[in-house]
Amino acid sequence: MKNRIESSQVIQADNNLARLKLIMVLAIPAVIENFFQTILGFVDTYFVSKIGLAAVSAVGVTNAILASYFALFMAIGVAANVRIANFLGAKLPEKARHISQQSIVLAILFGLLTGAVTLFLAEPLLKLMGIESDVLELGALYFRIVGIPSIFMSLMFVLSAILRGAGDTRSPMIVSIIINVINAILDYVLIFGFLFIPEMGIVGAALATVFSRLVGSMILFYYINRSSTLSFRKDYWxxxxxxxxxxxxxGAPAAGERLLMRAGQIVYFGFVVALGTNAFAAHQIAGNVEVFSYMIGYGFATAATILVGQQIGAGKFDEARRYAKLSAIFAFCSMAVLGTMLYFLGDWAGGFFTEDEEVISNIGTALKISGVFQPFLAVLLILTGAFQGxxxxxxxxxxxxxxxWAVRTVLVYVLAIQLDWGLAGVWIAIGIDIAFRAIVLVIQFQRGKWMELEKAPESESRCHPQTTKENMSVCANNY
Known part of the structure; x- marks a missing residue:
């Protein structure tokens, strides 16, 4: 079965087995893509850990701030993904093509803006984290190299989202594999030096990341332009x-969600930093190990967003609900297995990054706690994707x-700082927040309060994906 969905198709299935097959067709490439994206962070952390724990902390703190940039870029991608899926489901391919190019324009503008912010405000932003002077120096160097060319980050997020919105999860997967191979090779060569290339340390890690994103953006542009559904039109720029x-x-609420998440992370990261450099390094390493479990959740969340978006565009609301529910059930079971692995193999995984027994113990504790909450994380990710679709x-x-803000950040302070539970308190607080949000989403889903079906204003409604077939025909003729 092809995993690229052309504009003339509306996804349909007659039974749960057929639906599950369709979910798998879309989810598996997304899972593989997420796996290689996870490998990117894993490889970076592994090589940087050989420089020293201060370098690990510098990269970790920088990435915590860059996550705020990612929030903006991902929000544009979410909006593009959902609208493209809606319009293809409603059989409005030109509308999908037009909005995809407008999302690229928006991505470029925000990429340039965040690059300028990095250029002028790198040190002040890092100082907000309360890091030590040796970490600040390394962090500012890494932040500027990776953050000034933010346009490549932005394009990677949005171009991949455009392809997924059209049902093509295979092309982003291929690009992810290519850039991760490039990044891994360049990490080794540029960090440690090779032949005539000098040892660059943390600068080499940053340059490897930037170059791999540049290559990825170029390939994604190629895949979109060769698509019969999304190929570029000059007048749409x-x-x-x-x-x-x-x-x-x-996209604004999606951006708001991400920014609220990142702002909260910056606050509680400050609490983790207060526990000491070793504790923060352990937190960072545990996060890079744990994120392997996210690949299943994000893969099925991608499938849920695409399928729900297509069915909403076609006006098949009951079918949208079935796809969301089936995706959540399958991800729940899969991530329960991964959670078990995290619980029992956490200490072993920590040993790959450091020989410090205290750090390894902290990593193991964090991953055991994370493993318990993995099924809740699965439900949270998939239902969030379904709501967005x-x-x-x-x-x-x-x-x-x-x-x-009311659960995670407060509990991190109370458990980790006030009760002196250390890193264990941080990860328990994170788990409770995840479980709380997952349960609330399930309740909303069961109550049928998860679709946003308000009609667009009259001036726009003739091209809205939820209008009548007659209006869709008129809109299609306008394009």
Whole structure:
């Protein structure tokens, strides 16, 4: 079965087995892509750990700030992904093509903006984390090299999301494999030196990351332009107020959700930093190991967003619900298995990064706690993707605000600092937040309060993916 969904197709299935096969067709390439993206972080952390724990902390703190940039880029990608899926489900291919190019324009603008922020505010942003002077120096160096060319980060997020919105999860997977091979090779060569190439340390790690993202952006551009559904039209590059409004209206809550999450992370990262450099290094390493478990969840969340978006666009709301539920059940079972592995193999995994017994013990403790909460994480990821595919980006934003600030950040302070539970307290707080948000999403889903089906204003409704077939025909003729 092809995993690229052309504009003339609306995804349909007659039974749960057929639905599951379709979910797998879309999810497996996304899982593989996430695996290689995870490898990128794993390889970076592994090689940087050979420089020293201060370098690990520098990269970790920098990535915590860069995650705020990712929030903006991912929000544009979410909006593009959902709208493209909606319009292809409604059989409006030109609408999908137009909005995909407008999302690229938006990605370029935000990439340039965040690059300028990095250029002028690298040190002040890092100082907000309360890091030690040796970490600050390394962090500022790494931050500027990786952050100034943020346009490549932005394009990677948005171009991949465009392809997924059209049902093509295979091309982003291929690109992920290519850039991770490039990054791994360059990491080794540039960090430690090879033949005539000098040893560059943390600068080499940063340059490897930037170059791999540049290559990835170029290949993704190629895949989109060769698609019969999404190939570029010159006149679609001109800024279009209507499409930009669609993207920002849907993407703003997604951006808000991510930014609330990242802002909360910066606050509680400060609490982790207060536990000491070794504790923060252990936290960072544990996070890079744990993220392997995310690949299943994110893969099935991708499938859920695409399939729900397609069915919403086609007006098949019951079918959208079936796809969301089946994706969540399968991911729950899969991540329960991965959680078991994290629980029993955490100490062993920590030994790959350091020989410090205290750090290894902290890594093992963190991963045991993480393993317990993996099934909840599966439900959280898939249902968030389903809500977004149903054009409901606001509720996940509100829920994230409550979970991150009223649950996670407060509990990190109470458990890790006040009760002196250390890193164990941090990871217990994270797990409780994940479980809380997963349960709330399940309740909303069961109550049927997860789709955002309000009609667009009359001036826009003739091209809205949820209007009548007659209006869709008129809109298609306009394109």
């Amino acid at each position: 001109k800024l279009d107020k209507e499409h930009l409004l669609e993207l920002t209206t849907l 149903a054009n409901n980006t606001k509720f996940p934003m509100y829920l994230t605000a409550v979970g991150m």
